[in-house]
Amino acid sequence: MRIRCQYCRLNLAEEHFYLGKKQLTSICDICQTRGLLIGNFANLQSLGLAMARQWVYLGLPDNFNQEQLIALTLTKAERKSCNSLIDSFDVLPGSWQDQSLRFQFYQHVIKWQNQPDTVKLTGNFPIDLENLGCDTTAIFDKNNLDYTTRLYIREKYHYVCQYCGRYGDSIDHKDPVSLSDDNSLDNLTLSCHECNKLKGSMPYQQFVQWNNEILATLNKLRRYQQTIERLTQRQKKLQSQLAVARHLASSEQAANLQPLRRQIKVLQGLLDGENSDYQKLIQIRHDYIISHYVTWQLEQEED
Ligand SMILES: [Zn+2]
Ligand SMILES: [Zn+2]
Incomplete structure (x- = not known):
């Protein structure tokens, strides 16, 4: 209710x-x-x-x-965004039990309600909390990578890998877990599976440095991923058109099915080509960074 x-x-x-x-x-x-x-x-x-x-x-x-009776004069839109902010807080695990956390959150809400012009609520819960000045580390348990922390990191970075710019949903420890146990929000970022795996136990500074040396390659990787995604979507659409057409057609040899089949085949050819170039580029980047890492490790041993 x-x-x-x-x-x-x-x-x-x-x-x-x-x-x-x-x-x-x-x-x-x-x-x-x-x-x-x-x-x-x-x-x-x-x-x-x-x-x-x-x-x-x-x-x-x-x-x-x-x-x-007097009442607060928020606009309808302001009420709506404030309402969803509070709803998001309400569903956080433990948010009704931890009264001091709730009290702190309310202070920020009240401050905002008194001057809604100062901060524009975006509807992105973690970002809004941060903009309002809430202690997000206290809100999202820092010692334990729980569901809300993961969600927070993903939403904060809009599901974009912070190393290559492609889609990502892996939580990455900047300082790898092998080097430290730092689960603080400052040490967490978002990456794709590929970067997460590639970075492995490399130190953050070095990985970022080598990675930034090949920005042009990263741009190409992003474009490949976008193209492949686009072609895949178009192919899916044609396949469902073909399914409908087959359902309505009198026979499998019906004239209107052929052009669709041809288009799907052409798209498949394009997809295969793009995928193969994409994989090659992924390998090139992989080799570049690994070779630097190997050299760097040898240098460390010499010192
Ligand atoms: Zn009220
Ligand atoms: Zn990545």
């Missing part, structure tokens, strides 16, 4: 109005944190729910003239 807060006008989960011991309040807990008094506000929704459950309602009665 969701209730609209009489003061901030957000449409929040009823937990925000629950005071324990079967008591519901007129304003949300965020507005209570703001220092407002429950007894100064009326809330017909909250009152109605309390009556239906035979709970206690705390606030002004229903015959109170709502027009006289």
